[in-house]
Amino acid sequence: xxxxxxxxxxxxxxxxxxxxxxxxxxxxxxxxxxxxxxNGGDAFTKMLRNPPGLxxxxxxxxxxxxxxxxxxxxxxxxxxxxxxxxVTAESKTENVIAAKQAGVxxxxxxxxxAETLQAKIxxxxxxxxx
Numbered sequence: 001x002x003x004x005x006x007x008x009x010x011x012x013x014x015x016x017x018x019x020x021x022x023x024x025x026x027x028x029x030x031x032x033x034x035x036x037x038x039n040g041g042d043a044f045t046k047m048l049r050n051p052p053g054l055x056x057x058x059x060x061x062x063x064x065x066x067x068x069x070x071x072x073x074x075x076x077x078x079x080x081x082x083x084x085x086x087v088t089a090e091s092k093t094e095n096v097i098a099a100k101q102a103g104v105x106x107x108x109x110x111x112x113x114a115e116t117l118q119a120k121i122x123x124x125x126x127x128x129x130x
Contacts, residue, residue, distance in 0.1 A: 004029055010055050012058060013038070018058065035052065039064060106123055
């Protein structure tokens with residue numbers, strides 16, 4: 001498994017404060033190679049140009065939701081195998097089921113800390129390396 005510090009992560013959230021929080025949490029985990037997008041459409045375009053090793057996306061965004069971004073990523077031959085962690089403030093069962101059906105790698109409910117994030121990243125990166 002690649003060391004987390006060598007991981008390139010693309011974070012997507014329409015709330016810039018959350019992007020900053022995520023970037024700081026990733027920094028605590030020694031992950032410095034982070035690209036940001038404030039919407040799913042922009043993120044998808046950037047990912048096609050420069051595919052990341054991991055995608056962490058918010059669920060509730062406009063105009064493209066995190067779920068729509070996930071479906072688009074999973075439908076793309078270049079991006080489909082990239083681990084995708086969905087972040088949301090909602091823990092509704094139907095949301096978790098919809099994300100799982102769309103191929104999400106893991107799910108984090110806000111608020112969360114660096115330890116939780118590290119566990120989720122290790123879990124999806126470990127599954128990928130296996």
